[in-house]
Amino acid sequence: MTAMETCSGPAVSHLTGLDMRHIRLCPAIAFNQIVGGRYKLHILCVLHRGPARFGEIGRSLLHGGLGKPITPRILSRELKELEERGLVSRHAYPVVPKKVEYRLAAQGEALLPILAAIVRWGATGAHEQILKVA
Amino acid sequence: MTAMETCSGPAVSHLTGLDMRHIRLCPAIAFNQIVGGRYKLHILCVLHRGPARFGEIGRSLLHGGLGKPITPRILSRELKELEERGLVSRHAYPVVPKKVEYRLAAQGEALLPILAAIVRWGATGAHEQILKVA
DNA sequence: ATCCTTTTTGTCCGTATTTACGATTTCGTA
DNA sequence: TACGAAATCGTAAATACGGACAAAAAGGAT
Numbered sequence: 001m002t003a004m005e006t007c008s009g010p011a012v013s014h015l016t017g018l019d020m021r022h023i024r025l026c027p028a029i030a031f032n033q034i035v036g037g038r039y040k041l042h043i044l045c046v047l048h049r050g051p052a053r054f055g056e057i058g059r060s061l062l063h064g065g066l067g068k069p070i071t072p073r074i075l076s077r078e079l080k081e082l083e084e085r086g087l088v089s090r091h092a093y094p095v096v097p098k099k100v101e102y103r104l105a106a107q108g109e110a111l112l113p114i115l116a117a118i119v120r121w122g123a124t125g126a127h128e129q130i131l132k133v134a
Numbered sequence: 135m136t137a138m139e140t141c142s143g144p145a146v147s148h149l150t151g152l153d154m155r156h157i158r159l160c161p162a163i164a165f166n167q168i169v170g171g172r173y174k175l176h177i178l179c180v181l182h183r184g185p186a187r188f189g190e191i192g193r194s195l196l197h198g199g200l201g202k203p204i205t206p207r208i209l210s211r212e213l214k215e216l217e218e219r220g221l222v223s224r225h226a227y228p229v230v231p232k233k234v235e236y237r238l239a240a241q242g243e244a245l246l247p248i249l250a251a252i253v254r255w256g257a258t259g260a261h262e263q264i265l266k267v268a
Numbered sequence: 269a270t271c272c273t274t275t276t277t278g279t280c281c282g283t284a285t286t287t288a289c290g291a292t293t294t295c296g297t298a
Numbered sequence: 299t300a301c302g303a304a305a306t307c308g309t310a311a312a313t314a315c316g317g318a319c320a321a322a323a324a325g326g327a328t
């Protein structure tokens with residue numbers, strides 16, 4: 001128990017061997033705050049393989065999900081939050097019908113290693129076992 | 135756009151190069167369902183460096199957190215859920231006052247690579263930048 | 269007999285998150 | 299002119315989530 005430590009451990013993280021002395025906020029908590037909620041992580045998951053439009057994202061959220069489609073209202077809010085935090089960027093084309101593309105921005109790309117770790121974990125089937133989604 | 139694909143991409147994930155054909159549920163969604171909420175990830179973070187007792191965990195959640203302590207009621211609920219899902223294991227010692235130790239179980243250990251990725255991400259300060267926690 | 273510690277649970281309540289539903293904008297098309 | 303597609307937002311209802319509070323068990327200490 002050192003005086004200064006984050007949830008990830010003392011000055012030097014056991015998990016990574018990295019010096020965490022300069023970090024104030026637990027990364028795990030922050031991660032939850034940033035991509036917590038029902039859809040944000042899934043949205044980034046969809047965007048990781050390329051830009052997508054509003055409607056496309058909505059439809060993609062059905063694949064691999066638990067059935068219910070996201071309502072446009074919420075997709076709009078989620079995207080706006082992700083944009084405000086620099087995780088995704090928005091590109092509107094002045095055509096009719098309106099066309100808006102979303103893609104991963106810098107802060108979003110920075111999350112890809114985490115996403116990859118999640119996918120690797122998922123590839124073992126552990127998640128389906130835990131949730132009994134055989 | 136193949137017929138069978140998860141949110142992580144088509145049959146073979148771009149992100150990891152792994153074959154995902156046998157996976158039904160998007161790992162990202164499952165991850166949220168399993169360790170979503172305010173405390174679960176943080177609890178695993180605390181346990182990753184060794185067993186801890188009920189009270190210890192509660193106190194540890196203050197470090198690196200956003201100030202407020204978790205109430206015993208909630209800590210109890212969270213731990214029970216994590217236990218039911220096989221992420222942590224519970225060991226009660228028949229002493230007075232009661233002593234109960236929690237530690238990572240198999241399914242919890244399987245999450246460590248993800249936790250490590252989150253800590254590495256946090257070590258860059260990206261999370262504090264996004265949340266403006268200068 | 270009463271208090272203490274540690275862990276756990278029951279019940280109620282307030283807030284935050286999600287949803288449903290509709291309105292709005294824009295300009296090509298029928 | 300009326301309609302349609304795509305994206306977005308306003309408002310109110312429904313649900314989930316986190317929190318407050320007190321109580322219970324269990325035996326040693328005062």
